[in-house]
Structure formats: structure tokens, C-alpha cells
Amino acid sequence: MSFDKVVARADFPALERSILKFWSDEGIFEKLRAKNRGRKKWSFLDGPITANNPMGVHHAWGRTYKDAFHRYFAMAGHDCRYQNGFDCQGLWVEIEVEKQLNLSTKADIERIGLDTFTEACKQRVHKYAAVQAEQSKRLGYWMDWDDSYFTMSDDNNYTIWSFLKKCHETGFLYKGTDVMPWSGRAGCAYSHMEIAEGRKLVAHTALFVRFAIRDRENEFLLVWTTTPWTLTSNVGAAVNGDLTYVKLRAKRDNALYYFAKDNLNHKRLDKEFKQGFGSQPWPKNVPKLKTLHQIFNEHGGYEIEGEVRGSELVGWTYDGPFDELPAQQQQGGFAAPMDLIPADQRGWASGRDGHRVIDPGKDSRGESYVVAGEGTGIVHSAPGCGDVDNKWGKKHEMVAIAPLGADGKFIEGFGPLTGKRATDKETVQEIIASLKDKGLLVAAEEYPHIYPHCWRTGDELVFRLVDEWYISMDWRDDIKKMAQRVNWMPASMRGMEREMDWLTTMKDWMISKKRYWGLALPIWECHKCGTFEVMGGRDELRERAVEGWAEFENQTPHRPYVDRVKIKCVCGEHISRIPDVGNPWLDAGIVAYSTTRYNTDREYWNEWVPADLITECFPGQFRNWFYAILAMSTMMELGKEKPRPPFKNLLGHALVLDENRQVMHKSDGTAIWFEEAAEQLGVDTMRWMYCAQPPTVDLPFGLRHPDEEITVQCADGGTITHTVDGDRLCRVTSKPADEVRRRVLMSIWNCYKFFCDYARIDNFDPTAEQVPVADRQDIDRWILSDLQLVVADVRGAFERYELAPVCHAIEEFLDNLSNWYIRRNRRRFWRGQSEGDADKLAAYQTLYQSLVTLTQLAAPVVPFLSDTIYRNLVANHVEGAPESVHLCDYPEPDETLIDRDLSDRMAALLKIISMARAARTNAKLKVRQPLAMIRVQPASDTERAAVELFKDHILEELNVKDVVVDDDLSSMCMVAIEGNMKLLGPAFGKNAGTVARALADVNAKATAEQIARGLSVEVKVGGETHIVEPAAIIVSKSYGDDWAGEEQVNTVVLLDKRITHELKLEGLARDIVRHVQTLRKEANLDLEDRITLSVRTDDDDLNEAARVCRDHIARETLAADIVHSSLEAAATSSVKIDGKTVEIELVRCQDDGLRTM
């Protein structure tokens, strides 16, 4: 049985699909798991993928990493868990389900019922988990797909309950009232983690407004705001006591204005106007901002009447801009419900009665809150509408007036504004009109800035007074200690420093969200006595339940089911769960405990935690998953003698971008779906791209062409037109993928094809007795030695979790194998079977071993290509061999085969060959032209040995008749010298330059000889004599007309340029051979076909060459006969050699083709 024939052009996607079928039919993955069961463990912890949409190619980078490491550690004999995770709960699912069910508000959701909504969310998660699993399988991602974890599972949720219980017991869980960024569309507040996701450049109508100072006739504070709706809730005005303020008299109405002196002529956003905001330009249609000088000048002119310190303004009172609103009259402030106002504030003066100037001082870093610059140096302060304002308000006893409801609209108490959306243009216009009526508007402008928006709905965020639940971060130092025990990779990402940054600056963790689909926060709160309790798990809740347990018992711990359970408060009340759901990063952060049976099988947890590795895309995760898993694990371990980190190594990687390094967007059709790339580029190609990419650098993947729909033809006759999710497949192009396929996959394929083509002809038997390595040629022993070195390198790189070096080591070996070993040894495979020599068998065995090992080495990265090759080379021919490459043991280096001297000599040979080729090119002597001689002056014993050992390779490769080693070619040289600044510098200091210039004037040849004898050189500069060490002088050489020279340091290669008549004829013969070979190929002849050849020309030299070198031509072209008359053959070609025309014809002989040497 011989090897299967290998096609020239592999259809990689088709090949991958057939390997998938093989794996599935034969249960290869299950066999692998069985093989490793009970062996040393390699533990991986999966960061859950959001099960909300199909996978794109940007997900495939991380998943390729995960699979490649699993496959490596499995081949290296480790037992793995293979558990994939799906992230299931959170606003992103709600938003998609709302779209699906055509719901637009929270009221809509409540109308259809929370149970219906929750079930729809679960269904969506299951649907996309299945889609992603299918896509992942196509990627070759070997996971235990029946054992994926879901963050919505009971296990996961109840483990978070136990975590929250622990937070409560340690006193870190609390309810706080704060002003939070809020989305009216989503109806919930955002944590600081989420705000960063949704920042957008927009232009807002900003207003300069004046506040009338009480008890001073026609005098005003000038304030500025980008959020006009907050003026309704103004309570105070903040100044910086250390700033200088001007008193400006406007001529138009004789009014006196106070504002910071620096602001009069400050050019606001001048830099942004010229250069834009980062990568974004200044918005079109937004005019340049005016200075206050301009504004007052355009309004009739002004005079400066004096200056005053900010501290003098403090304590002044003024009339607010909306004092007519009922909300401004309410003692203690205004909010709905009034519960939001803490009891100790209920006696404070109303907004209207409390308007006054304060100095809020400095923040925790010692920076003043109020500075001159963008505004007026007087900050309008509304403690119910801003988080900083709220902080000042509490300190200065200024009440909070909270104007907005959950929908982002004005609540009752705001007169004509009630019911209107705060951020609508019309509402802003109405506020402006009101201010104009009251004579308070000084100027309005369009002001561009980067402002937070809802990261899912795109809704502009407002700030709203709410109560939310928090975990205090007073224990952040414990988390830091945990983070420091983890190995953050790659080191240049400085992951630990970035995590430390976040842990240092992050505020308390807001864990509640006023939504529906998510972790039910296990907090039961008593509205009568104000206490709250945390349930640590399902059992505890059952014991405490006094109502509703029966309704809940068979349900998952989600809304609305769990909301029905009441417990008894210490005060006797029957109390309910708070309606909030949890932050989704709680769901992902607990998985080091929830997925490893922490609460049910502690022994199992002990065995698998800490995980050896986690790996995710870097951007964002420092404040998300990395943070959550470290924080939650730290809490779970709090108080233990030896706190256990959740994982040992963390590997991050950058982003997948399009080929022009732009972010791909789903919305404009440029995001590449996984299937599109897989079926057009091939999964192995993609995997190699991901693995070879430096993890710190964004990967420019390719381009999707949304206008070009395509259909993929499958080998079984079927077609693929849509993704698993039903999207139409479109054309994807990728230059990086094309390069990888060409340079790596095709190169492997062609080595494999070369081997199979000849092995089939010769019926090579891989199980035949091995030719002892000692008896093989040096070049065989060299490639085998190189193979052991690459095995060691690749293993080391995998163990260090560095995939790029894995790929690069394999690529380098492949280059050596393909472009040197095979290239140099082709003739050993060509020659006739009848000779049946051990040397030929040695070549086969050497190449076979190289290919098989290479295939095993690359298997974790390109599992499909590897298995295809392995199965043809090994599984189908070697009895007892594993049926899949993935069931093999990973190769280990055989020390006895490593010969470093040989490697050094081969490197030296390659260097000399390369130098000689350069000399040929420079002398315009093409390789087909034989030359008489090459002289080599070796720079070392290694180079000398290389020339002697590989003499035949030099003769053949360079097409020369003889090679001579010559220790001293200096007699053939013309010599020039120059100083080596690296050594002259330290030796001569300031004079180094002068000495170097003086060297130009000395006798070069004499000096060079002196140096060769190891003697120093004397240089006279302006009457002073300097002694120059020989090493500090660089000698360079050139050669005469008969020789083409090339040199590197002490290595010299000289080619004899003199071409005799015989050499010339030989060169012409080789030209003829080459043209015949081309013609053979064009005529689609088989390698073994013999031909009758006709060569006709008028040129004497060519005729002579054809006659003299007749045997050579016949042997090389498998010509049985050479004639000089026309054959009337189909295969004919008219070519020019040396400018002379030659007619070539050939026909295939009918007799069976015995190959000749």
C-alpha cells in the first residue's frame, strides 16, 4: 500500500471539513481524554464568552490560543478539564430581547410579564450558546461541549450569593445614595466600568447665565453650563477663593458681572478647534468658540471696574434661575421618592432659600475643584444632578434637588417642564426661552465635548440621584497582593501595573442595577426598621422563607420567581428582596469557585485551582474580568492562612482589526463573521495568523466586502451560503492570510507533496529498517540535529505560553528543510530505483522523520493540516501508530542526534554560498554559467571544515569546477583601511576623530600587513604620535579583473571570472536543458516520462554545445534521443539563448520510462 497521491493545490477548507468528520466519526477527542485521564493536570479557566451574538473573527484569536494550549498540554500528557463558559446575564441580553419582542421601555417589559421576559432571555442565551459552540467546533476548538458552564446557572448564582454574604459579614456591603450616570432609555444607572465604554464626541447647547446677587443692585454672578436642564435644580455657586475675579460693567444695561479674570480672554478649546479631539475632528457646523471679551464686546461693549479675590465672594446669596418652581420651595430638597433624601438633611434650607456662594476647596489629590478655563470660574452647582456637586452639597448643607425620573424626564414639581425629556432639543429651547424671559441668559453656544452615552442604546446619559448597592473597596490592598502573585503576560503589556492603577483609583463597586435579567441580588431589606440581610444560598433562603417558597421552589433564582419569597425581619416584618439585579461582572468573576465545585466538592476545587492559565483579549479586562475574578477570589479567600489565587498565569492579547487597522463594525457590514473567514481563508491559516502575531500588537486581519455575496462549494456537492445565524456569506479578502498560507501552509504542503510523489514511485516503506544515523550523509545528520533543536525550542516556548516563538521556530526549520535540505538532496530522490542504495533510503528516512516530527510539532497550531499529513504518512502505514496526530505524544528532543558543530558548519556553508552568490550577481555571472574555480579564505576552523565537508554541495550549488581553500588571499587584494570608532573612541577621547582622519593618509597596504602581524600602528597628527591598536583599524579589500570577490570580516570568497570555450558551451547546454524542462512542464509530462527531443539552431556555438554536451542534455531531460530535424510535434517552443534563436520540440516516448540518473 503506497501513500495517497497529494494534489498540488490543496483546498484547505474542504480538507478541514473532512478532518472534522474524521474526528467526530472516530471519537478522537474522547480517545484523547481517555488517554490522559488521571495523569498530571493542566488546569485552564475559561473567561466566559457573551452568548448573545454569533462569533466573529475577533473572538477567534483568544479561542485559538485556548485550543492551542489545550492541544499542546494534552499531547504532552496532561489531563485537562476542557470547560468552555458562556456569559448569560446582563443588560446586553435584555437589549437584544427587547428588540426581538419589540419592547421599548421598562413599562413594556413589565406589561408582558417578567416571567415571559426572563424565559425569552434564557432562550436567547441557549440559542447563541449553541451557535457559538458550532462555530467553535469549526475552528477546531476541542472542548467538552456538553459540560460548558453558563453564568445563569443555579450554581453560579448561588455561589455569588455566598460571596455577597461574605462581603456583608465583613461589613463591606452597603446601600448608598449618590448621583449616578443614568440612561433614561435603559432605565438604569451605570457603574464606572461601563461608562468608559460609551464616550462620544457631541455638541451640546451650552449657556452663559447670570444669577442676580441679593442685596446688590444690578450685580450678577456669571456662570456657564453644558447641561441646561440642571439649572432648574441650582442650589449653589462654587468659586475658588484663591482666584482673582473681575468686575465687568456691561455698557448695554449697565450690569456688573463677576467671573474669573483669566477667563476674559481665554480661548476655549482653541487646540481642539485646530487639531480635533484625539483622532476625531472638530464637528462640522459648530463654530469656533468666542471668548468672554468677544461676547461682551458684541453686546455693546464693557469696562473692567476692578478685581476681587474669590474668597470675598464666599457667603454671598443670590436668586436662582428657576426659583419659581415648586421643587425649589421644598425644605430639605426635592426628590421622588423623598426617601432618597437622607434623614439628616430634611431640615436644611430649600433650594430657593439656600442659594449662596461657596468655596469647595480641593479634592483628595490637592487639586482645586474650581479652576479658571473652560467656564467662568464660578460653577453652577446642583447637588441633585452631579456627583461632585453632591459631595460639596453634603459638606456645605446644600440640599439636593433631583429633577429626573427613571425615564430621564422631569418629574412633578418642575412646572411646565414636568414630563419632558431633559436632553431633548425642545426642552433645552424651552429652558432658554424661560431664561430669556427672566433676563438671565447672557449667551448660548454649541459646545463640542466628549460626553458619556449609554454603551448599548446610544442614549445620552444624565445624572440622577439614586440609591444603589455597593461593595466597599476598603480591602483593595488585599486584592493588590493577590494581583501581584499572578504572572502577567506578555511582560511588555505591563499588565500588573495597569491592574494596580485600576485597583488604586477605582471607587466602591456598584453592584446593583434596576433591571430584570440577571443575578438576583440576595438582599432582603426591611423598609420599616431599615435593616437588611443577605442570603448566602438556596438552603439558607429555604430555612428563612415565610412566604412564597412553594412558588419559587422549582424555579431558577431569577426574577420574578425569587421575588415572591419573603423572610422574617428581626423586627417581625415579612420583608422582600430588593428588586435590583447584579452587575454581570459578578457572574464572570465567581467562576474560579462556581465551576470548580467549591461548595460541593472541595477536593475537586483543590485539584484544579489555581488554574495554570487564563487568557483573554486585554483591552478593558483590567477593570472587568481580570478585576472581578481577582477581587471576588480575594474575598472568598479572606481570612485564610494561605489565600489562593484563582490562576497562576494570565496571557493577554491585542485586538483584531481590519486590514487597514480600523475597528470592524457590525453595523456597516465590515465585521467579519467567523464562517466567512473559515470557509474562504481556511481555519488553519487563521490559527497560524493568530498564533504567530505578537500578542501585544493589534492584528490587521482582512477586509469584508458586504456587497459581494458568495457561495462556498463543498466537496460533497453541497454549498454554504449563510452563517449559522443566517447571515449571508460575503467575500473576505486578507493579504496577511494569503501570506501565511503561501509561506507556511503551502510550504509544508509542498514538502509533503515532494516526499509523497517520490515515495510513491519508489514504494518507500516507512517501517523498513533504519539506516544508522552514523551512516547517513552529513546533511542528513544536520537536518536531524536541527530538528531536535527546534523540538526543544518549541516545547520551551509552549511551556512559557509564548506562541509566536513556537511559530517562528517552526517557520525557520521549515525554511531550512524546504529551501536547503530538499533543494540540495533532490537528486538522491530522482535517481533510479534499480540502484536501490542505502544512501537513497537514508534520504527518504531523514525526510520522513523530519516531516512527521514537524507535523506533530505544528499540530496544536494547525490541527487540520497536521492530521491530514500525519494520517497519510503514518496512521495509514504504520501498524500500532495512533490514528490521529493528536493522539501522539508530543515530540521530545533526542540529545544523541544533536550535533552543534555540524550546525555551525552548515551555517558557515550557507554564509559562504550566500557570499558567492552575491559575488556572482555583482559580476553578472548567472549560475547556469559554469566557472572554473572558487577560492575561499575561511575566517575560522568552522568555515574551513565547512568547505571541506560540504565540497560537493559547493560545486553543485554554485556551478563551479573546483573549490580551493586559501588561508591568505591578501596577495590578490587591493587594500584600504579606516579607523574603528568603537575602539578609537575609548582610546583617544577627544582626539579620536583626528586620529581616524589621519589614518586615511597612511600607506594602507603596509599598515594592513602590520596589523596582520598583530602590531600597533603609529599615526602622526600635528607633531604628536599616537599608537593605534590593530583591532582599532578596519581593513577592506578589492580584487582585479579576473576575480569577483566578496568578503565579510575575515571571510573571503573569490570567483574565477575567466570563461573558457568549454565552460561557455557547458553553460549554453544548461540553457537548452532549462528550456526543455519548461517545455516538458507545459506539455504536462509526468516526472518519469521519456522523450525524443529536437534542437535546431543556426548558431555555431549552440550547435557545438548540443553536440558536445549531448549526454548531459539527454540525462537531464530524460531524452532517449536527440535529433536536429523537426518532429512535427505538438510541444514546441522557440526560445532565445544569448540572443540566438533555438527551436525546441519534444514528444513522449511510448516505451516505459526508466529513469536515468
Place this chain on the structure above:
RNA sequence: GGGCUCAUAGCUCAGUUGGCAGAGCGCGUCGCUGAUAACGACGAGGUCCUAGGUUCAAGUCCUAGUGGGCCCA
């Protein structure tokens, strides 16, 4: 506004204790080809962001500035 970080060929990036500015890709010319759409040689392409400073010598160290990225306000 603050912190960190980066700036080198058309693109992506190396550049070690300071010592002759590099690689890959792309481009051009030539060569090689009986596995290879492969490969080899050569070439064009540089204000090493700017300005000062230290030094015999700065892409490299120091200072200031400009611009980008990330994080935090």
C-alpha cells in the same frame, strides 16, 4: 487637568552596557526552478518627532516642547 507609555523606511516593528541605522511585508532589477504562486542576490526608499544639554561619540542618557495611545479626573 493628572499619571503611564510611545514616536525609527511606504506599512508593521526590532535596535542590548552610548560605538558604522536594521528585519519582515510591499516596490524595482536580475537570477534559480524536474516539489514549491516557493526561493536567492541586488537596488531604491531615513531630518531615528522638534529644540537644547551631557559625551571623543546620542536612535539610545538628561531637560523642555509637539503629537499619538491607554488609564484616571
